[in-house]
């Protein structure tokens with residue numbers, strides 16, 4: 073089944089100190105399930121040692137399968153990860169966290185993002201005798217740390233980590249864990265979000281999105297700064313180190329458009345407010361004569377609310393979503409039409425659309441196939457006209473920073489000009505939000521502090537020339 077949206081990437085949650093470390097880590101990671109449904113894992117530290125458990129599937133599947141030794145542990149710290157593979161294949165060996173023994177101590181790592189120089193690092197490490205067990209770029213970081221630690225006493229682990237981080241290019245938010253410490257790291261441009269929160273009982277919780285703080289009762293304090301490593305050690309000791317200067321920021325704008333939960337703050341802004349503002353801006357840029365505004369649930373809902381508010385048009389739910397659709401659907405005979413496959417997930421409500429001029433608000437169009445089927449479904453349900461408004465600019469380029477887009481040739485916006493796209497999608501009108509309009513909706517940082525490369529092809533970091541991924545544009 074062809075995917076219409078880019079797939080989610082990964083999510084991180086870590087807890088250091090306080091009571092109920094395992095339960096809070098489970099709760100926090102569960103709130104990040106939308107960032108990856110392929111595999112989940114947790115590493116615990118307590119009683120002077122560390123344990124790891126990973127499993128394919130959802131967060132609850134992984135935690136249900138925890139071995140008794142981990143369930144019974146009085147954990148002092150934990151890091152956890154949900155995964156959708158953006159680099160490396162989807163085998164169980166690539167599930168995270170990864171845990172290795174370096175200089176007599178266990179070290180674990182969980183990663184959100186993608187390294188742009190993974191190919192050259194891999195060649196360098198193989199030439200130096202490294203034995204790599206996974207195809208994931210995250211394993212390379214552990215090998216760099218091991219090599220940096222050879223030059224110094226084992227007690228200087230965090231110096232070795234800081235030195236290794238300077239070898240990396242691209243997008244990375246890391247959580248690291250030893251038996252005594254947890255650390256949180258963000259790349260010098262801050263592509264991916266990573267927030268610190270205080271738990272009521274003196275512990276702290278670090279997560280990709282603040283929705284994990286909300287569900288665990290943690291008070292969001294601040295983001296890990298780009299180029300910063302924060303280390304939580306024994307006895308409540310907290311240390312902040314800057315391993316690289318932040319010369320420019322490059323926060324992923326697509327977190328606000330699509331990935332992050334509306335209840336989260338990322339990059340200092342409320343996702344809910346930014347998404348609604350995008351809908352309002354879209355209504356100002358591309359008004360439409362319609363009777364009703366309906367979203368493509370769930371990700372188009374808040375932009376549609378903003379669009380309806382600004383247009384002074386009624387908002388209604390023209391689709392219901394089946395929340396029990398699994399990740400894959402097997403149609404061995406290939407007999408079901410795309411329309412039927414789409415209808416399996418989103419069912420139209422004829423009473424909301426029949427006889428009406430419908431404005432359908434989408435957060436993005438990637439390939440366009442699913443979009444076309446949705447439009448057809450609305451027409452079959454009796455919609456008189458179907459107009460589409462998209463709350464970001466056309467996607468034209470791939471992403472090297474942790475988001476899995478199809479190859480550029482498969483992106484609808486690269487196949488046809490706007491009018492032909494409208495015809496292909498069988499719409500009465502089609503319009504996208506402009507890039508300037510999109511960037512006018514964020515508040516905390518300047519427009520130039522965001523990465524928009526999948527829209528404009530301007531990559532804040534050039535990918536490794538050895539990298540085998542297809543050229544983006």
Ligand code: SF4
Pocket residue numbers: 263323324325326327470471472473474475523524525526527
């Ligand atoms: S290329 Fe697009 S999806 Fe990737 S980091 Fe930049 S804005 Fe985000």
